[in-house]
Amino acid sequence: MSDAQTIVIVGSGHAGAQVAASLRQEKFAGEILMFGDEPGLPYQRPPLSKTYMKDGNPDRLLIRNQTFFDDNAIVLRNETRVAAIDREAHEIVLADGERQRYDHLVLATGAVNRALPIPGIDLEGVLELRTLAHAEDIRGRMGAADHIAIIGGGFIGLEFAAMARGLGTDVTVLELADRVMARAIAPETSAYFDEFHRSIGVDLRLGAGVDKIIDRDDGHTGGVVLKDGTRVEADLVLVAAGVAARDELAREAGLPVENGIVVDTMLQTADPAISAIGDCASFIHPLGDSRMRIESVQNATDQARAVALRLAEGQGGGGHPPYSGFPWFWSDQGDRKLQIAGLTAGANGRVVRRNDRGGFLVHCFRDGRYIGLETVNAPGDHLMARRLLAAGVELDRTALEEAGYDLKAFKNRL
The missing domain is CATH 3.50.50.60 (FAD/NAD(P)-binding domain)
Structure with a gap:
């Protein structure tokens, strides 16, 4: 992509902020504009249900400070709602009617909480x-x-x-x-x-x-x-x-949606001038067998980096390998840290173990093949599982049984 071109990002969460930062890291010298409908700078969402409730310090949530955006010539327009996409003109239309042209558009619109259709949902409190x-x-x-x-x-x-x-x-x-x-x-x-x-x-x-x-x-x-x-x-x-993908902009612009904005293996929509990343993107992961959305910081970050690299190098979908970021997740609940390596929902075999430090582990298999690990307060085991699975190390149940389910026994395969 020519340095004179303009990339517009809709969404100022983890995915949007990361794609802007990665574009500059990949030496893209064109114009970058990011539109977010919330006030202020991009911030982390995971702490909102945990540490923020205790300390109430919004500065600790910031993904990047204002100096970063200024120094990298990234124009952030917050409290600005994008109302429509004019694909033929390569323009977005803001709520006040203003138009902004793009050479490539990245949709990082995230997700929205599901509204329950029950009486009293609108009551105060x-x-x-x-x-x-x-x-x-x-x-x-x-x-x-x-x-x-x-x-x-x-x-x-x-x-x-x-x-x-x-x-x-x-x-x-x-x-x-x-x-x-x-x-x-x-x-x-x-x-x-x-x-x-x-x-x-x-x-x-x-x-x-x-x-x-x-x-x-x-x-x-x-x-x-x-x-x-x-x-x-x-x-x-x-x-x-739960949440639902914010895919209304894409849908109203005539792009396919299926539990999110449908993208190919390069994270491109049906329109080659538009990509979608993060919680709003519906894609097929090599570890899965159907289209999915992954709601995680890791997925948002990795997809943003992949799209930024493709755009900075000026290539369409054909010049890059398919997106294959390895999925992992976490949840802090009190003093218990749940960590998940891989896509374990498809497991049809599981083995529960506890390590010598009090950690709780569930090894997950599909048809005898190791596909992931769920742990509680076992960060070392989680990290080893991530490394092995991300590196494509093939493990089966027999091998793990022989090793006493000690993943460190396989680190020589990395």
Whole structure:
């Protein structure tokens, strides 16, 4: 791509900030413009449900400071909503009608919390947690709350539950499925965290469908009523029922969407002048067998770097290898650190082990082949699994059994 060309990035989260930074690292000298609809500089989202609730310091969340953007001639236009894409003109259209031309457009629009179609969802005191503004609002309310009900037993819901219990707040978690974090982790790991949360005083209710949110007669929530008629009193209700890709810009521009913006192995959309990365991108990973979205900082960062390298070198899809960033995830819940190496959801065989330092491990297999590791408070084992799997080291169940499930026994294959 010519240095005289313009790259426009829609989205100022992890993926958007990283693609801008990586373009400069790859010596792209053209114009870079990034549009974000939130105020302020790009920031980290994972701490919002954990450390930010305790320290309340937004400066610690920043991905890059203003000096970085100034020094690298990256134009950040925050609090600016992009309303449409005019693909024929190679322009984006802002909410106020202003147009900005692009030579290449990178969609890093992220995800949005799922809205639950239940009565009372709009009551005062019914909260969501996705942005810094949400987190600030919740921090301001928690001091006066004796009991919080959380709808959803996924990562965010459980991270928040552990944090709130640490502050002495009573917490009830309402999860529709029969186990926590069911979409993301093995049943054995779910059982581990079920026991942990109950041990710290979380009132964890599984198979709990919410019928409505209660109005305490002044427009403020008083809790929830479950499908079985049970009433759960609460001062605040946090809705943490998962997220959906922000793919409306692409869809309205006529680009294919399928649980996110459809991209090829180079992270290009059906329009070669438009790429999509991060939480909004629907792609096929070499480790998977179907189209997926990966909601993680690692995925956002790695995809941003891949697209930046392709654009800086001025190539289309044909000159680069397919995207194959190795997926890994984490979740901090109280003093328990869950780490996942690989895509373990497709496992049809699992082996549970504990290491000599008190760590909990679930080795995951598909048809006898090692595909990933879920760990709790076992960072060394997690890192070794990441290194082995990312390097393409083939391991099977027999080999691991012979090694006593000690992954360090295979480090000579790296």
